[in-house]
Amino acid sequence: MDNETITIYDVAREAGVSMATVSRVINRNQNVKEATRRKVLEVIERLDYRPNAVARGLASKKTTTVGVVIPDISNSYFASLARGIDDIASMYKYTIVIANSDDDADKEVQVVNTLLSKQVDGLVFLGHDLSDEIRSEFSRTRTPIVLSGTVDHENQLPSVNIDYRLATHEATVALAKNNQRIALVLGPMIDAINGKDRLAGYQEALSEHGLSFSEGLVFETKYSYKDGLKLADRVKSSGATAAVVADDEVAVGLLNGLINNGVAIPEDFEIITANNSEITEFTRPGLSSIKQPLYDLGAVAMRLLTKLMNKEAIDDQHVILPHDFVKRGSTK
Amino acid sequence: MDNETITIYDVAREAGVSMATVSRVINRNQNVKEATRRKVLEVIERLDYRPNAVARGLASKKTTTVGVVIPDISNSYFASLARGIDDIASMYKYTIVIANSDDDADKEVQVVNTLLSKQVDGLVFLGHDLSDEIRSEFSRTRTPIVLSGTVDHENQLPSVNIDYRLATHEATVALAKNNQRIALVLGPMIDAINGKDRLAGYQEALSEHGLSFSEGLVFETKYSYKDGLKLADRVKSSGATAAVVADDEVAVGLLNGLINNGVAIPEDFEIITANNSEITEFTRPGLSSIKQPLYDLGAVAMRLLTKLMNKEAIDDQHVILPHDFVKRGSTK
DNA sequence: TTGTAGGCGTTATCAT
DNA sequence: ATGATAACGCCTACAA
Numbered sequence: 248m249d250n251e252t253i254t255i256y257d258v259a260r261e262a263g264v265s266m267a268t269v270s271r272v273i274n275r276n277q278n279v280k281e282a283t284r285r286k287v288l289e290v291i292e293r294l295d296y297r298p299n300a301v302a303r304g305l306a307s308k309k310t311t312t313v314g315v316v317i318p319d320i321s322n323s324y325f326a327s328l329a330r331g332i333d334d335i336a337s338m339y340k341y342t343i344v345i346a347n348s349d350d351d352a353d354k355e356v357q358v359v360n361t362l363l364s365k366q367v368d369g370l371v372f373l374g375h376d377l378s379d380e381i382r383s384e385f386s387r388t389r390t391p392i393v394l395s396g397t398v399d400h401e402n403q404l405p406s407v408n409i410d411y412r413l414a415t416h417e418a419t420v421a422l423a424k425n426n427q428r429i430a431l432v433l434g435p436m437i438d439a440i441n442g443k444d445r446l447a448g449y450q451e452a453l454s455e456h457g458l459s460f461s462e463g464l465v466f467e468t469k470y471s472y473k474d475g476l477k478l479a480d481r482v483k484s485s486g487a488t489a490a491v492v493a494d495d496e497v498a499v500g501l502l503n504g505l506i507n508n509g510v511a512i513p514e515d516f517e518i519i520t521a522n523n524s525e526i527t528e529f530t531r532p533g534l535s536s537i538k539q540p541l542y543d544l545g546a547v548a549m550r551l552l553t554k555l556m557n558k559e560a561i562d563d564q565h566v567i568l569p570h571d572f573v574k575r576g577s578t579k
Numbered sequence: 580m581d582n583e584t585i586t587i588y589d590v591a592r593e594a595g596v597s598m599a600t601v602s603r604v605i606n607r608n609q610n611v612k613e614a615t616r617r618k619v620l621e622v623i624e625r626l627d628y629r630p631n632a633v634a635r636g637l638a639s640k641k642t643t644t645v646g647v648v649i650p651d652i653s654n655s656y657f658a659s660l661a662r663g664i665d666d667i668a669s670m671y672k673y674t675i676v677i678a679n680s681d682d683d684a685d686k687e688v689q690v691v692n693t694l695l696s697k698q699v700d701g702l703v704f705l706g707h708d709l710s711d712e713i714r715s716e717f718s719r720t721r722t723p724i725v726l727s728g729t730v731d732h733e734n735q736l737p738s739v740n741i742d743y744r745l746a747t748h749e750a751t752v753a754l755a756k757n758n759q760r761i762a763l764v765l766g767p768m769i770d771a772i773n774g775k776d777r778l779a780g781y782q783e784a785l786s787e788h789g790l791s792f793s794e795g796l797v798f799e800t801k802y803s804y805k806d807g808l809k810l811a812d813r814v815k816s817s818g819a820t821a822a823v824v825a826d827d828e829v830a831v832g833l834l835n836g837l838i839n840n841g842v843a844i845p846e847d848f849e850i851i852t853a854n855n856s857e858i859t860e861f862t863r864p865g866l867s868s869i870k871q872p873l874y875d876l877g878a879v880a881m882r883l884l885t886k887l888m889n890k891e892a893i894d895d896q897h898v899i900l901p902h903d904f905v906k907r908g909s910t911k
Numbered sequence: 912t913t914g915t916a917g918g919c920g921t922t923a924t925c926a927t
Numbered sequence: 928a929t930g931a932t933a934a935c936g937c938c939t940a941c942a943a
Contacts, residue, residue: 255920265931266931267930268928270921299696299697301637301642305637306920307922319662330653337679342678344677362674364632365632366632366633446754528804529835610913619915630937637921638938639919639937
């Protein structure tokens with residue numbers, strides 16, 4: 248049909264200059280006389296010319312695109328991080344390619360590979376776990392990578408996190424005031440470093456308060472509302488009277504599940520959740536929560552990545568952001 | 580440093596064939612002898628060769644990438660749509676580039692332009708409004724575009740929606756049984772077609788039930804929990820005893836705001852919200868809701884887009900998905 | 912079945 | 928300040 252693809256050549260011809268000059272005005276190169284610059288811009292406008300980013304990417308080896316690997320974009324925790332990432336990215340003129348990993352190690356490897364094949368300038372990786380396969384994948388690419396909300400126990404990769412061990416410790420301590428049997432609800436992969444940190448903080452707090460650790464009080468679940476609901480029975484029959492939960496949606500499910508079973512919150516059961524995402528305010532009672540700087544977790548990671556991509560010197564590859572605690576109705 | 584970029588030439592040399600042959604095995608072209616195919620694959624594996632998608636994109640004029648324009652990825656409604664889009668996209672081997680538009684017409688135009696410059700093969704557009712600027716932008720590109728959850732009153736662009744007019748009509752009728760003064764809470768741009776449809780359905784229902792329309796009962800707000808909270812006072816003092824709300828997060832805010840003011844739900848005030856996203860179950864009482872097939876709205880749009888990109892014949896450019904109603908505690 | 916050569920639309924390096 | 932002219936890494940007729 249119509250082959251109306253208009254290129255830099257068309258602009259050059261129409262403006263009576265060489266394509267090199269057109270390229271210069273597009274790239275804001277100073278070495279262009281103001282007069283010719285104006286003319287070129289006029290032609291660009293008139294022809295509705297739009298530079299082909301793919302061709303630029305091939306020639307310059309830069310795509311101004313960063314990949315973001317996310318377990319589940321519809322989870323409020325990750326959505327908040329994504330927002331922080333996106334804002335900073337667009338501030339620095341980067342476009343974002345988002346890829347869902349579904350918390351699946353194989354899919355993580357796969358999406359990372361397609362992202363790399365698309366020549367992204369950098370990568371932000373969000374996940375719970377950092378599997379060996381993905382680590383090896385990361386190790387053999389020169390593309391800068393930053394972890395956000397994902398701990399790397401080998402401490403090889405740049406990362407932005409909070410101190411999960413400490414935060415979980417504090418939450419457990421808070422519950423230990425009124426409870427003897429405190430449950431810990433973790434994500435799908437307890438072995439995940441993130442989970443290990445939380446478990447460690449939990450256990451420390453228990454022993455400091457003379458409480459014994461029992462595996463029957465540690466629960467593993469997928470990160471979703473439904474799974475939280477389902478968990479209510481099991482948690483209840485474990486004899487626990489309080490719980491520290493690693494994910495807000497799970498916590499909401501647990502809360503509503505317990506209430507459905509006639510459990511009074513916080514009188515009969517106390518809950519502290521982990522992310523302080525907006526949904527902690529939706530419930531009745533509201534959910535007391537560790538307060539993570541979600542947006543910042545993403546934003547700082549992205550900022551760090553821009554420095555890496557720009558080969559700037561960076562003081563610390565491992566950023567720990569401060570956390571806080573917000574008391575709501577789910578604790579006494 | 581190390582210029583270890585390995586290309587199709589390296590593979591060709593190492594395998595003792597021409598680059599064309601390598602290209603063929605990469606692209607699963609049948610015209611390759613099984614033996615040479617194996618050898619090439621072996622070399623690809625050994626060299627850890629990864630095709631450069633940017634170069635492929637330039638040469639083939641296809642990027643296997645689709646752009647998705649979203650007002651706010653952290654809003655649960657859009658997050659659900661995004662999930663549907665992403666699933667179908669990856670099923671068809673497309674990668675997704677997400678761009679936040681913040682519900683801002685200028686930014687919409689801007690992100691659409693950068694998406695087009697990146698040579699996406701197609702575009703899924705989510706928004707409330709379809710501004711004239713964006714429409715003109717769309718009209719002068721040959722890149723296929725599908726609207727999802729976004730009505731185009733000119734009916735030019737392919738789209739996937741529910742019947743907002745009818746759904747709002749039904750919701751209003753349901754409330755008219757017990758209420759004389761029913762509020763309607765719409766998004767940031769009432770003029771948005773989407774909003775117009777809802778308004779029409781609302782007004783029809785009112786008149787059918789002999790209720791008079793009052794502008795004082797129509798509220799305009801941004802789509803967020805906080806704005807819903809803020810709205811509670813105004814809605815209360817308008818004398819309304821029920822409300823149809825166009826966004827779940829706003830509805831949750833309104834609900835909690837009213838409860839905070841001592842209003843009993845549903846005894847003193849009934850609420851019906853619009854999206855039936857997961858958060859409608861988080862609240863106490865739960866929110867009765869129009870039930871939109873959120874995931875499908877995205878999934879079907881993406882599927883439609885694949886057909887368009889593939890130049891397949893399509894029966895109907897304007898898909899209307901069925902909706903439903905879910906009764907929860909916020910209505911009598 | 913396999914190889915050769917000419918693009919794809921820019922950037923970037925030299926000259927001029 | 929401007930213009931040729933190679934790359935960039937791959938696809939794709941066209942030949943062989």
